Amino acid sequence: MSKKQILIVEDESIVAEDLRETLISLGYAVPSVESSGEKAIEKIEGMRPDVVLMDIMLQGAMDGIETAKEVHDRFDIPILYITSYSDEHILERAKITEPYCYIIKPFRERELHINIEIAIYKHQMENKLKESEHWLSSTIKSLGEAVISTDKDGLIKTMNPFAEAMTGWKFDEAFAKPISTVFNIISEKPDIKVENPVTRAIREGIYYGLAEHTVLISKEGMKVPVDVIGSLIKDNFGNIMGTVMIFEDIIERKRLEERIKKTNIE
Incomplete structure (x- = not known):
């Protein structure tokens, strides 16, 4: 069975490297770590990862929420936010992008693993439901x-x-x-x-x-x-x-x- 690919979007290099090593030790593939929303979008277009771990507060023209919104609108990929912030205003903005969960820094390895697996499973079930709804809709129309x-x-x-x-x-x-x-x-x-x-x-x-x-x-x-x-x-x-x-x-x-x-x- 091929390893699930996870894209990390994190602008703090120490945190990003620690996260990459943790994910690899858990059995995931981490083909890329990006520090900006613009680079993350470019990478997603080419590699289509199974999960995106997105830091909410990114430097540059696009923060994590804006990046996640574009990912949500253009790609069918589950997003998990990693953040040091639990501010209500930030979380309200983030809700619109329909993330699968929020992981608060500093995170524990087991918490990270469980949330990734739940996100992958939930995404698979949602896709099966969408497929069933498509077949049902097509059948009713015909x-x-x-x-x-x-x-x-x-x-x-x-x-x-x-x-x-x-x-x-x-x-x-x-x-x-x-x-x-x-x-x-x-x-x-x-x-x-x-x-x-x-x-x-x-x-x-x-x-x-x-x-x-x-x-x-x-x-x-x-x-x-x-x-x-x-x-x-x-x-x-x-x-x-x-x-x-x-x-x-x-x-x-x-x-x-x-x-x-x-x-x-x-």
């Missing part, structure tokens, strides 16, 4: 049915292109709006009221819209008969996180049913 998901309060979280086309709402407009605003459904029968699908799905565990002869009214006012099924999204502990609604245009099915009915009567 489905032949319209899909809308909501949080547990019925506020829209996702929509695929079919849902956008059928409702007349773009996802950017619909995001965080109540599902009843975007997914506006009624019954073909005037004496039947269609219950909010999220409310019903949460109460019964599932929602079927066909029984109510459901009609979707688009943003432009167009009415389309739809077949709807809604179900719950739960976490690993069975807690309700939200709902997902899958629906499709059944106007051709309705027309076929009418032709068959008419033929049977004749």
Whole structure:
């Protein structure tokens, strides 16, 4: 197994050398030690280390926080801050760059080792989650049915292109709006009221819209008969996180049913 590469960005040469020796003794590779943010960015472009240990207070045009922000914006590399400062203002600035942790000088070898390993593991898990989310998003977008998901309060979280086309709402407009605003459904029968699908799905565990002869009214006012099924999204502990609604245009099915009915009567 190849050694994990760690880039050190530290402008105090004694501290930097001590840190380099410590990391090597822990089994890491330290291909470079940089004293400025500008040089660190250049090095990262070429070597793409597994972790960057960044001193917050660097001399030069870019301090550690500014350097970390550029690393965060341009590269997918975990950053661990090493600092002698615990000033609230500095830490608030540093938060924006989403570091994996802060290691206060003077640090202990075991503390350093544990934090590096946690950062590497957390970064790997985040990348797996991003990959899963990408596959899920691509799958939902390619489905032949319209899909809308909501949080547990019925506020829209996702929509695929079919849902956008059928409702007349773009996802950017619909995001965080109540599902009843975007997914506006009624019954073909005037004496039947269609219950909010999220409310019903949460109460019964599932929602079927066909029984109510459901009609979707688009943003432009167009009415389309739809077949709807809604179900719950739960976490690993069975807690309700939200709902997902899958629906499709059944106007051709309705027309076929009418032709068959008419033929049977004749």
